[in-house]
Amino acid sequence: MSLNLYNTLTREVSPFTSITPGKVGIYLCGATVQAPPHIGHIRSGINFDILRRWLLSSGYEVTFIRNVTDIDDKILHNAIHEEMPWWALAQKYERVFSAAYAQLNVMPPTYEPRATGHITQMVQLISHLIDRGKAYAVSNGDVYLDVRSLDSYLALSGQKLDDLQSAADGEASVKKNPQDFALWKSAKPGEPSWPTPWGDGRPGWHIECSAMAQAYLGEEFDIHAGGLDLIFPHHENEIAQSNGAGYPFAQRWLHNAWVTTAGEKMSKSLGNTLRIHELLKRVRGIELRWYLGSAHYRSMLEYSPDALDESAVNFRRVESFLKRAASSLGKLPELAIADEFAAAMNDDLAVPAALAVISELVRDGNNASTAKDSATLAIKAAQVRGALSVLGCDPWDSTWINSDAGLDEVISGLVTTLLAEREEARARKAFASADRIRDRITELGLTLEDTPDGPRWSR
Ligand SMILES: [Zn+2]
Structure with missing residues (x-):
């Protein structure tokens, strides 16, 4: 039996076939590195690590991309709060995330692109969208995606455009449609910015993943994954941007559910x-x-x-x-x-x-x-x-x-073996050998204690 997987886009489980036989490309939305992770964040990493391991075990070659969102409103906000530069805060929490993934045996991604390292690709993609009449720059330097210019928008979440509230980002007065969302945000005083043909500014969140997925996996790839809460607006908008640019983008969408407490x-x-x-x-x-x-x-x-x-x-x-x-x-x-x-x-x-x-x-x-x-x-x-x-x-x-626990267990096994040899040496009255074993153990920084129940050691 071959692999069957759910697809959020079609809402059904269907046989998985990769675009290139024997190879699978996966893009997983990684962390916005604004604070340390809790188990809800790491569950997503583990769920899709299991997918990756299963594909590997089934004989596929897997290219696994998990990005780092290192520029974002919340990062800028927390950096002010923690009194450090935004990039220092982002690096600090990126390391905490990496350590947590490693501690829980999540395989490192094949590539782990940071958003700020891919501004060029984002600017290219936005220019391409403007050229195709799918996006527009406004006088203040913001660029928006014109959601009504797309053949299909909201297929992933199954919503209707007219039922949709206006997109939260950007200024309503300058947009063609209230649901249009920002691809590029014009520079605000004191915030980081990069130069573009439309003026200095920084990327919107959604364009980051469209640009990075394309950079590492191409215009069409096998699987896009992420948490359930990303279906709308993030993933919906990624599809809009990439399809708007003329790219097929992900064939299959996988979403993991949350860790809940009290439901x-x-x-x-x-x-x-x-x-x-x-x-x-x-x-x-x-x-x-x-x-x-x-x-x-x-x-x-x-x-x-x-x-x-x-x-x-x-x-x-x-x-x-x-x-x-x-x-x-x-x-x-x-x-x-x-x-x-x-x-x-x-x-x-x-x-x-x-x-x-x-x-x-x-x-x-x-x-x-x-x-x-x-x-x-x-x-x-x-x-x-x-x-x-x-x-x-x-x-x-x-x-x-x-890991510490694993190491303790290995040490415990070795010390137990040594202590058994020492007991044996004492039993045959080879006291010099017994003492040598004891000295070796204590030289290694372990404490040895002879108790009525036999020798006991600690680290
Ligand atoms: Zn993403």
């Missing part, structure tokens, strides 16, 4: 408490990733501390099966894909069904282990590890091994 999209105040570093005090990174990836990407994920804890317990059950299997097999399990897991993932990335498959594989693996059927155990363990790898949760992935 609502995460509020700013609550978002503060659900920052990645706060939750990493409660569970390990691999467990947080497992939790954030566990719901279907189009379903809301209702956050509660209990739900997170329960999900972490479920993950540990799978993980400990794999570790027991590794020690009884005497080697790490291979990576294999079970047919049932593939069927679930090919069904519009049905992760909940895929998790049910993993539970069954673990149960079968445990039964094989009890029956001392090591051939079956090896197969089941490989299929579990393969599934975890697609979900970004393979315990032996270097991200997790190199």
